[in-house]
Amino acid sequence: MTRIAVLGAGSWGTTLADLLARNGHEVRLWAYEAEVVESINSRRENTVYLPECRLAEGLTATSDAHAVLGGAGLVLCAIPSHAVRAVLKGVAGSLPEGLLCVSATKGLEPGSLKPASEVIGEVWPGARVVVLSGPSFAMEVFQGQPTAVCAASRDEDAARETQQQFATARFRVYWSRDPLGVELGGALKNVIAIAAGILEGLGLGFNPRAALITRGLAEITRLGVAMGADPMTFAGLTGMGDLVLTATGQLSRNRTLGVALAQGQSLADYTAAHRTVAEGVGTARAAVELGVRFGVELPICQQVSQILFEAKSPAEAVKDLMERALKMEQWR
């Protein structure tokens, strides 16, 4: 039994906290909103982010991050990518050297375009950082649907330790040495998910969707390899697996946005009508910038970016993608 601190009580943080508590660990969950703390402690339910799911007994919540971290043998970070730096800065100074920090945060930090594990390493240099990612709708993990994910770290022992702490008979954890590839796959797939929504909104079929997923993965892989990741990581659970889940599973916010764009809504209209912006919007901008920085061609991300930010017609974008010069399947 390990004492575990979970930072962030969104649906994914809450689900993993519950899974760890069921695995016999003592889990303390830090939530930003008082309402979430209150509902978890009094009703054993996160009424805001994971409603109608009864949480395990060994799980308590608080809004005091210092209290959560005291005496923890493992920290799970499930904070949105834009807030990781600020939250950890406030608490990292008091943490012991060599503590295992598992990041379940997806997405790149706005501005710096850094993945979460890099941000964690900067504000908390003493941590042994592991990235946990893979195709996993939180609700299905909560329901006990068979799920496979990946724990990645340059520190092999830390990755294997994470594997042991999280794995159950229904939550299978593989390990890998490529955290960068894992994080890039998890972030960039959201841009391709917007594109999948656009195809759906245009009324297109299964052939175009399969082509989009494959060619989308190809360009994510090219970018990742240019940035130093292992190409095979993108063919794994955190690349292809997560992309397939997001592009063919139930409608995500990113795909919903894509459908709306294809039906003629502008990003501004869509944003005005929704409380939260899909994560892929910022990632589309980041991808284009990273493509320029690393000299990598990203035709799909570029078209999505032009649809989002330059009011390009989705039908025109599909046509432009199909009519590019004929190529070899693998190119840099």
Added chain:
Amino acid sequence: MTRIAVLGAGSWGTTLADLLARNGHEVRLWAYEAEVVESINSRRENTVYLPECRLAEGLTATSDAHAVLGGAGLVLCAIPSHAVRAVLKGVAGSLPEGLLCVSATKGLEPGSLKPASEVIGEVWPGARVVVLSGPSFAMEVFQGQPTAVCAASRDEDAARETQQQFATARFRVYWSRDPLGVELGGALKNVIAIAAGILEGLGLGFNPRAALITRGLAEITRLGVAMGADPMTFAGLTGMGDLVLTATGQLSRNRTLGVALAQGQSLADYTAAHRTVAEGVGTARAAVELGVRFGVELPICQQVSQILFEAKSPAEAVKDLMERALKMEQWR
């Protein structure tokens, strides 16, 4: 304009013949069944294999293979994998050296376990053989849905020539140097499609499906690499792309069989009730045999094979897959 001979008038052969005729080529289609020849020539429709689709004018059909091949500048082979050798043996002797032969046949020859391009090379050594494959439901290609496929050959010029002959604004053709990887992906994906049907039949969700597709691709890749293929081919259109199409698109025969197995039908019951057996049944047997021959672990193919041939319970098979020893994501 090229004079093209198409051998095999199933839905895929007919669709490609129609596409080539629309590309301005003179296309002659060889069909095994007199009924198919008759309906194409008199009604411009393949009433048996592609009903309710009006075929292009430049397309004629015959049951005389010699007549089809006379003067052809390109041969497209779309014959089922078990019949390729017999059909080509009868005609190859009269064909000119260096003729381009594009194989759209998926699957391995029963007994020899050889992919179609290898069989073609044996009976017709003078041909320049190119493999054409990728995520493509025939009906969607006929409808003009944007589709991307791959033309693969060890002969780069032949692959590029095929690309030029087939490509349209809606049918995008990439080229590759790895015909073996392309053919193995196209054949082995049917075993994973049976497994996807089994998960559906058990009422499982999107997380398990994404895990299955990814881990299924991982084992196909391991086998392919052991047999001499390029690992990146399996992350492309003819590997991942075709697998995603078959496992998430409309119900194929392989997935339908999987659903029936999960609902308690035996292979014998299912076979008795259906005119044709799903291609993945033979391929599951072949995969296990190839795994032994090349010393590669294929846990999913093995479970599918045990369900098919040893009456193993599907629920038990899923449990056994999830409870294997925890592993690194990439292993040989």
